[in-house]
Amino acid sequence: MADSTATPVHGPELLHHFSTAQQQRDAASLGMWLFLGTEIMFFGGMFLAYLIYRLLYFNEFAAGSRSLDIWLGTINTIVLICSSLTVALGVRAAQMGKRKLLVILLLLTLIFGLAFLGIKGVEWYAKYKEHHIPGMSFDAGDLIRDYPQIHIDPAHEQIYFSLYFAMTGLHALHMIIGVGMFTYLLYHSMKGRYGPEYYTPIEMGGLYWHFVDVVWIYLFPLLYLIDRKPLG
Amino acid sequence: MATAVITPERENYLNQEYGIKSWLLTVDHKRIALLYLVSITFFFFIGGFFALLIRLELLTPAGDLVQADTYNKLFTMHGQVMIFFFLIPSIPAVLGNFLVPLMIGAKDLAFPRLNLLSWYLYIIAGALMLHCICTGGVDTGWTFYTPFSTAFSNTKVVEAGVAIFIAGFSSILTGLNFVVTIHRMRAPGMTWDRLPLFIWAHYATSVIQLLGTPVLAITLLLVVFERVFHLGIFDPTRGGDPLLFQHLFWFYSHPAVYIMILPAMAVESEVIACFTRKRIFGYKFVAMSSIAIAVFGFLVWAHHMFVAGISLYSALIFSALSYLVAVPSAIKVFNWTATMYKGSITFTTPMLYAFGFIGLFTMGGLTGLFLAALGIDVHVTDTYFVIAHFHYIMVGGAVMGYLGGLHFWWPKISGRMYPEWLGKFAALIVFLGFNLTFFPQFILGYMGMPRRYWQYPPEFQVLNVLSTAGSTILAVGYVLPMVYFLWSMRYGKPATENPWNAAGLEWKTSSPPPTFNFDQPPVVDFEAYDYEHIPEVEEVPVG
Amino acid sequence: MSEHVLSSKMYYGIWIALMILTVVTARVAFIDLGPFNTVVALVIATGKALLVVLFFMHVKYASEKLVKMVIVASIFWLLLLLLLSLADYGTRYARHG
């Protein structure tokens, strides 16, 4: 991927070692998909930790999940879905050579991406205020008070929040990388570099963006919706 | 290396450009292979140096040469350097990098810049590791077991963890590049059933790198987080499970042993075919066994945890699965042996290494079967039996494969022949020194000597002395090739295009190859190992 | 990868479906379904993920087999990690259902 995006500024550029443009594009696409495969395993390690501790410490996970702001979580999911739409439309615009539209859509994507990060930041800040950040005078006392019906071990509560921060943190890191990537793509689209003959970078960036969206699609129910039903 | 370039008439990848910059900014897979060659050799000697210190300390039962803490750092860094900075990149990043495009008739890997990036990642990781070594080191064992690594060790765990994390990405990128290259860049006519077995095995290796290494990355990251922020994920006092770390670690690190051995098997298939002048017996089965190893290799990781406190049932499952992965290895050994039947065998240096490989790998593999047997593993786990097992495979197998391959393709890489008699002599020394070093360790292990012991009960001394003696011989055996390879770059006999009279596309271009590998884009209309169509020459022209 | 261009209507359709599913999953979480809350949440998430992968990422129309294999293999490996680990955790504590 790094190679195809770094080709000289004008038009469809065929790197020396490929024999056809098709070959070059297929290579980029396979490379990107393989990379996304590795990403699945990267997040997979955390999913395993999540699965084990959720089975062991369900109460604490439920309480932790309740303490998250479901409104912000849902809104953020929607924001990401919208950004995925603009990305998909952006790839389409590039395919069809609508350069202006492409620029607008990329811009929108960036705005959605930044909005997501902003909302995430707000949520994290709330957690900071509530002393729910592990390692920073963590305190689950409020949860123990708020949910007297379920018994909460503060140590196990901390494990929930550790995983919450590890998972959303690494997801946010991916978002930040995505924003960087899309800024680059935006810059080159404004220079009119992408069109029907050459849009591989847009397409590859799009795949990455959608993937990060898919990860969030799972993180949302796993972290926010563990146990929201009314307490008996 | 840049200065020692030879000057044949033809233009080739070595003499096309000169100067440090032309090397550090190269995107030519062959030059990157040489960059890797130099850097992993460096780390091999660092790791070897630690090994010698370990062996010297163990000469006497008392801990007298170094402090206990120093000893702990020595074996930790020996393991980490040897595994992550030498063996995992060794064959793939040097020989694989050099040969994968040549063997399939491509001009380069699919992503040349990514290839260079992966070398830079390796160098960054290596520099960090070196910094860590020089400023105090780590003492967790190469396995980073929690909660020792997260809460008790006072050494530079974070730095080592980050270094290995980065090295992991280097490894992932190499694997990614290979898979894409093998899928997309084959020359016309190079169908899957014409691929050299070298390519098949590298393909399988890459798959493991892609699917396993990310798990190591996240695991190390979690260890770092745990150490810095005290998350509690691996901390038993907070309800964390230290065994979760072991599951995650071995999910990568067992398959990683196949990242180390598959490429060596790749080399042996080429070498044995060439020096028996035969197609490898059961080509399809050997090819498929590589894939099978890559897949089954992921199903057995908890055999490193039989006494760690996992449940009885899962121990049974993982023990049974461990035997499954041994079958494809057996297939390979039997097929190589069968290939020699009715061959026309020459005893060149690479072939001697191949003999050594088969013998020592078989012994290492068979002792793996001991370890996979639950009842026996309980007794010998964490003893020198395990140490002997994996050095037999990794040093006896993988390093021999690497050295054999380096000799085999040296004429292609450097354009010069190495001195054959010295090569054979060194191979012999390596073989003898190796066995003297590691065979006594099997006995030590069954006697009950635990590993990672700085001092030990006196009755173990004699065997330890033998082992230490062997390691000094081994050191000579390793220094020799380095010396004569360097020598040959200037004084060696110039190599012809195909000095071994071997099959394969890499031998159909000049030695050393031109920058884009082939003057004419090759078209493949022959099977792999078509030795029946290659006339025998009178004398194998060795230098 | 062919240069098949999907209609923008299709994209909007998928987008609306994703929005609806998001709202549904958030609402359903408040209804007591016993152990099925988790199941429903995961089924919906998987449905959404499939929509994104198949349509936004063009796997359904424009991708070759190899890409599909890569996806299936990665998910399969993830399941290996999860399920084989559960072989330990599921039986380690002497717990009965």
Added chain:
Amino acid sequence: MFDNLPLWPARASTGAGNVDALYIFLLLLSGFMCLAIFSMIVVFALRYRRQHGHEAEQIEGSTALEITWSVVPLGIFLVIFAWGAFIFFQERTPPRDASEIYVVAKQWMWKLEHVEGQREINELHVPVGRDVKMIMTSQDVIHSFYIPAFRIKQDVLPGRYTTAWFRATKPGVYHLFCAEYCGSQHSGMIGQIVVMEPAQYEAWLSGGSSSGSLASNGESIFQQLGCVTCHRSDTQGRGPNLAGIFGKPVQLEDGLTVVADENYVRESILSPSAKVVKGFKPIMPVFQGLVSEEQLTELVAYVKSLSAAPTAGTKVRESKVQ
């Protein structure tokens, strides 16, 4: 001759012979395989070495052969697996009436406590011919309890109990090693297992100083920490009556059932909310951090003693000691 070069470890437990038998079988099998493969290689290498006028004969391969040399080894492997699993199963299932020893590992020593109350450090006395079960935990990192002469090894984990058992067969002094790397003095975390004739052992037992049986110490801790206020010996307490629960299945609030083993009791004390007994409110306070690892073993021993049949061998002594 083998004084400073012993080649085989002492065999001093009932299990050791089983392990050796499989080991010898594997040695013979591997030796045979090596011999077969190596001699084939040597013979081929000499017989088919390059000669003038002799070309290599191209042979494609043979599916029949391939299948043979996959299936036959697999069959052999399965035998090894089954054999090894069988031994392991025995190693992992302590006999019901084994006498118990509590082991607490810490950087870098072994603390061993007999139920009768004897405490030892880095040394364990046991009689010949008795089944002994170790219930082990660690105060800090992972250690591993290893007695080569008995062919047993088990990692000792912080935060929970693991167990191992043996039945010594030969009097003598044997190595006790820590086999899991645990920091600076890992190699110094060694000790001795002293196996004695039963009579000698009794003498040692009564000679040694004892600070009360584990269970009786546990009882007094049970009083001190106020456990009795809730766990009374009738059914009136706010907590369940603990008599007779050990080793029996316990119904939990969430519908599941667990067997009350050492780990369960331990968890019930340290983190009571993790598994709440059916019919009770989760009101029991968390004792994590309030009891030491030793006190915990004593409490566990006490809870256990409440379930022991009054005639059980180990319990008889209890009144005598102290």
